[in-house]
Amino acid sequence: MKKIILICFSLLLALTGGCSMNDNDKNTTNDNKTEAVKPKDMDPQDLPQVPAFQDEKMREYMVSTKEEERGYYLLESKLRGFRMLFPEDAKYLSRRSSLTGKHKESIAFNSYDKDTNVMFDGHVTYYKEESFLDEPETMLDIVSGKNDYKGEYKKSSNKNKDIYFGKKKDIFENIDRKYNDSYSYFGYVKSLEEDNLGVEYAFTFGCKNENQPCFLEEEKAKNKVEKLIHSISFLIDKKDK
Structure with a gap:
């Protein structure tokens, strides 16, 4: 009798274990399916409750709902030319963004921190198959002209890219306000x-806002920019190499 009970108990455990395994397999499959769905195709209620995902236009660029670093997600250009970290609180600016054929793409965005009263504005432009891109001096002359800059650029390199970095501080003396500088x-x-x-x-x-205190810290701003530009990675199809 005890032997029969033991056999029945063993069968019950086996069946229960089998059912549990199937449930886990189902969950794993469901998780994989969830990860495979692009943020732009998901219900906004299921997305992170931050501007980068709740902004319909911006989430078209987001790779996944996984946070790469605290406060940053991964952006991919529509031309699939590059990826970079993207601030969770940033919103897409359609009037300054564009897609020109297969060789040029501009993405503009901004964010505002009410606690510090600091506005952040960003603009990146991807270029491909343009000869001037291999002439840094020519490219930097273009950048300097756009930003009214006459200084030098700091260069840093790794095995994948060269980074040229310029900066300036502007003080708007003709504006009657206390917080009138920018970086x-x-x-x-x-x-x-x-x-x-x-x-x-x-x-x-x-x-x-001129009527509110502003906590604009130069070092903090510079660190944020360096994080963004150093995160840029080019998506190169090795098959074409």
Whole structure:
């Protein structure tokens, strides 16, 4: 009798374990399916409750709902030319964004921190198959002209890219307000893996509301920009190499 009970108990455990395993398999499958769905195709209620995902136009660029770093998600250009970290609180600016054929794409965005009263404005432009991209001096002359800059650029490199970094501080003396300065950072990221491939960037930080205290910190702004530009990675199809 005891032997029969033991056999029945063993069968019950086996059946229960089998059912549990199937449930886990189902969950794993469901999780994989969820990850495979692009944020732009998901219900906004199921997305992170931050501007980068709740902004319909912006979430078209977001790779996944996984946070890469605290406060940052991963952006991919529509031309699938590059990826970079993207601030969770940033919103898409359609009037300054564009897609020109298969070789140029501009993405503009901004954010506002009510606690610090700091406005952040960003603009990145991806270029491909343009000869001037392999001539850093020419490219930086273009960047300097756009940003009214006459200084030098700091260069840093790794195995995948060269980064040219310029910065300046503007003080608007003709504006009657206490917080009237801004910091701008701009330059060029050049691919070292493929010719005629690069990203131009420009970021500005300033105080938005003149009647509120503003906590604009130069070092904090610079660190944010460096995080963004160093995160840029070019998506190169190795099959074409």
